[in-house]
Amino acid sequence: MGVLEKVPVREQDPAVRATNFEEVCLGYNKEEAMEEASRCIGCKNAACVKGCPVSIDIPGFIGQVKEGNIEEAYKIISEASSLPAVCGRVCPQESQCEGKCIRGLKGDPISIGKLERFVADWAFENDVHPEPPKEKNGKKVAVIGSGPAGVTCAGDLAKLGYDVTVFEALHELGGVLVYGIPEFRLPKERVVRKEIENVKRLGVKFETNVVIGKSVTIDRLMEDEGFEAVFIGSGAGLPKFMGIPGENANGVFSANEYLTRSNLMKAFREESKTPIMRGKKVAVVGGGNVAMDAARTALRLGAEVHIVYRRSEAELPARVEEVHHAKEEGIIFDLLTNPVEILADENGWVCGIKCIKMELGEPDASGRRRPVEVAGSEFVIDVDAVIMSLGTSPNPLISSTTEGLEVNKWKCIVAEEDNGKTTKEGVYAGGDAVTGAATVILAMGAGRAGAKGIHEYLSDK
Ligand SMILES: Cc1cc2nc3c(=O)[nH]c(=O)nc-3n(C[C@H](O)[C@H](O)[C@H](O)COP(=O)(O)OP(=O)(O)OC[C@H]3O[C@@H](n4cnc5c(N)ncnc54)[C@H](O)[C@@H]3O)c2cc1C
Numbered sequence: 001m002g003v004l005e006k007v008p009v010r011e012q013d014p015a016v017r018a019t020n021f022e023e024v025c026l027g028y029n030k031e032e033a034m035e036e037a038s039r040c041i042g043c044k045n046a047a048c049v050k051g052c053p054v055s056i057d058i059p060g061f062i063g064q065v066k067e068g069n070i071e072e073a074y075k076i077i078s079e080a081s082s083l084p085a086v087c088g089r090v091c092p093q094e095s096q097c098e099g100k101c102i103r104g105l106k107g108d109p110i111s112i113g114k115l116e117r118f119v120a121d122w123a124f125e126n127d128v129h130p131e132p133p134k135e136k137n138g139k140k141v142a143v144i145g146s147g148p149a150g151v152t153c154a155g156d157l158a159k160l161g162y163d164v165t166v167f168e169a170l171h172e173l174g175g176v177l178v179y180g181i182p183e184f185r186l187p188k189e190r191v192v193r194k195e196i197e198n199v200k201r202l203g204v205k206f207e208t209n210v211v212i213g214k215s216v217t218i219d220r221l222m223e224d225e226g227f228e229a230v231f232i233g234s235g236a237g238l239p240k241f242m243g244i245p246g247e248n249a250n251g252v253f254s255a256n257e258y259l260t261r262s263n264l265m266k267a268f269r270e271e272s273k274t275p276i277m278r279g280k281k282v283a284v285v286g287g288g289n290v291a292m293d294a295a296r297t298a299l300r301l302g303a304e305v306h307i308v309y310r311r312s313e314a315e316l317p318a319r320v321e322e323v324h325h326a327k328e329e330g331i332i333f334d335l336l337t338n339p340v341e342i343l344a345d346e347n348g349w350v351c352g353i354k355c356i357k358m359e360l361g362e363p364d365a366s367g368r369r370r371p372v373e374v375a376g377s378e379f380v381i382d383v384d385a386v387i388m389s390l391g392t393s394p395n396p397l398i399s400s401t402t403e404g405l406e407v408n409k410w411k412c413i414v415a416e417e418d419n420g421k422t423t424k425e426g427v428y429a430g431g432d433a434v435t436g437a438a439t440v441i442l443a444m445g446a447g448r449a450g451a452k453g454i455h456e457y458l459s460d461k
């Protein structure tokens with residue numbers, strides 16, 4: 001293989017993996033990782049680092065992998081990231097670090113994500129963990145939500161010596177990493193739980209089943225429980241629907257509910273106490289990562305699955321790798337197609353989805369060509385379940401119970417990008433709760449910025 005081509009990564013065969021929930025990508029072994037690392041030319045003013053929202057020293061860690069010093073490589077990554085095994089698996093590297101890699105100008109960019117994943121997995125296997133702080137400063141900070149934003153903020157503050165407690169509404173830690181992204185892309189026990197264990201080793205305390213805004217408010221945490229600052233990383237978990245006739249029929253799910261039942265409640269297992277409806281033919285409406293995850297989950301549960309998306313393939317917002325994997329596994333893509341009604345039988349159960357064909361018109365505000373209905377082109381796809389995957393927005397519970405916390409018209413918390421500062425003194429925010437549904441690495445970047453903002457605030461206080 002030439003230096004222009006990346007070392008291929010091993011994957012489960014599509015026909016086999018379409019019937020199981022095991023991880024699709026098998027990752028590099030040490031020899032493969034060292035070979036891929038040797039393609040990196042260690043640029044001085046590395047473009048890849050500018051594409052990384054948490055500024056990992058990419059040439060630094062890859063240089064160590066090249067020499068076989070994996071522990072050193074792990075130390076370098078850990079300085080900037082609390083969740084490398086997660087990011088190596090789910091970050092959209094093609095539009096971030098790898099999208100900027102100089103090698104990509106002529107040939108394949110370096111597989112930075114796969115190298116990051118290899119280093120993090122090696123650290124798990126060899127019992128190597130980030131160093132806890134030497135000294136504590138005694139100042140208490142509360143973090144709301146244990147998703148990537150909250151966990152990153154908590155980890156960074158703990159490294160600076162703060163006494164950090166994370167409050168999580170659910171019974172499991174990890175946010176979307178545990179309830180949204182499926183096992184076959186991101187193993188829960190082997191990866192997510194272990195990365196959170198590492199944050200616990202830094203001294204961060206976690207309290208589950210605490211819904212801020214119901215169990216206790218932010219004002220009470222600050223006034224009665226001695227927390228000097230609060231970071232809100234509560235995500236954007238409220239699903240959107242289309243508002244078309246029939247959306248209340250039995251067998252219509254939001255992708256959030258469907259994936260939460262499968263991932264968090266383990267409904268995909270035969271012995272699960274909370275089973276999920278196993279459709280025979282399922283339509284998933286939407287074209288993002290969440291739609292791909294819902295479709296590939298329904299496929300593994302035995303259904304024929306159609307993605308129904310109103311624009312063309314070029315506009316699919318999902319990662320290229322996810323679309324590729326979905327196609328390989330046999331998901332059918334009904335593109336330039338929009339649902340207009342969900343049809344139900346006499347007992348109220350879904351029996352079809354009525355759609356209309358679309359064509360692309362002039363570009364809209366987002367720069368993408370606007371889909372326009374083709375008159376008289378309605379048709380019905382016979383399905384027994386429909387999964388709506390149209391995006392999510394933040395739950396207004398926290399903003400409606402916190403005096404002085406400003407939100408915008410989408411109920412996203414207003415916060416400064418550089419430091420997470422909100423309109424309420426001592427309260428910082430970041431991640432999907434501020435931006436609306438985005439990505440793991442952007443949430444982590446916001447968690448880092450929030451930790452920096454809180455540190456500055458409490459240092460000056
Ligand atoms: C199915 C799916 C697939 C995705 N795939 C990808 C991908 O491949 N790559 C990628 O980069 N991104 C992906 N994303 C997006 C990514 O997961 C999110 O952008 C990211 O998790 C946001 O992090 P966060 O910490 O802001 O919020 P979350 O991960 O949503 O975490 C918020 C946490 O706060 C808790 N919480 C909420 N309200 C309260 C409250 N009142 N009190 C206490 N706790 C509360 C929630 O229970 C949750 O645990 C995907 C999202 C979904 C849903």
Ligand code: SF4
Nearest residue numbers: 040041043048101102
């Ligand atoms: S831009 Fe590419 S080649 Fe240069 S340091 Fe980054 S990964 Fe290596």
